[in-house]
Amino acid sequence: MEDFGLVIGEDRALELHFDSLHLQGIAEAWWADLFDLKWRETGDDGPDRELIASARIVRVNLDDPEWFDSLDAESGDLELVGSAFLDRDAVTELYEDSLFANSLLVLDHVEVRPAHRGHRASHSLVRGLTAIFRHDIVALTPDTLALDDTGHIAPDPVKAAGLTRHWERMGFVNIPGTAVWLLTGAATSQG
Numbered sequence: 001m002e003d004f005g006l007v008i009g010e011d012r013a014l015e016l017h018f019d020s021l022h023l024q025g026i027a028e029a030w031w032a033d034l035f036d037l038k039w040r041e042t043g044d045d046g047p048d049r050e051l052i053a054s055a056r057i058v059r060v061n062l063d064d065p066e067w068f069d070s071l072d073a074e075s076g077d078l079e080l081v082g083s084a085f086l087d088r089d090a091v092t093e094l095y096e097d098s099l100f101a102n103s104l105l106v107l108d109h110v111e112v113r114p115a116h117r118g119h120r121a122s123h124s125l126v127r128g129l130t131a132i133f134r135h136d137i138v139a140l141t142p143d144t145l146a147l148d149d150t151g152h153i154a155p156d157p158v159k160a161a162g163l164t165r166h167w168e169r170m171g172f173v174n175i176p177g178t179a180v181w182l183l184t185g186a187a188t189s190q191g
Contacts, residue, residue: 011037014128027070028059034125052116053125056109084180095184098137107140138183
């Protein structure tokens with residue numbers, strides 16, 4: 001495995017926490033937190049840590065016949081992502097290496113702290129996750145909703161365009177006919 005310093009940066013740390021409270025069926029729920037580390041010049045207490053990004057991830061084994069039902073039991077959004085992978089041949093046309101993957105890792109929710117937005121912290125977080133779950137297919141559905149002028153939640157085309165560019169830079173491609181994005185092999189080579 002690669003040196004994590006090269007994957008997410010020398011002064012960053014990625015922590016994973018297994019979420020045993022919110023499980024349905026065979027799905028594994030995890031929280032991933034990315035921290036900036038500030039090293040002190042004196043003392044042995046270790047570095048100060050500042051949270052810069054978090055993600056809730058859900059992972060299923062695609063060889064288990066209950067994988068889709070497990071995503072469906074978790075949420076409608078995860079069912080949507082899972083439905084894009086029911087036709088593995090279509091996914092393989094976009095990313096041939098996905099044929100050899102046994103697990104699907106869904107980025108269910110990614111949040112970057114406001115002070116760190118615009119610095120691709122989410123890219124660092126995803127690169128760290130792909131180093132850990134390096135044989136998994138990685139997918140997401142970008143959140144393109146925002147509050148409109150009346151305070152109601154509505155699709156935001158400007159946000160959608162920005163997120164499309166953001167995730168494309170990381171190596172994600174849209175699975176045609178869906179709102180789901182698949183990470184191709186470009187993840188560890190792009191920043």
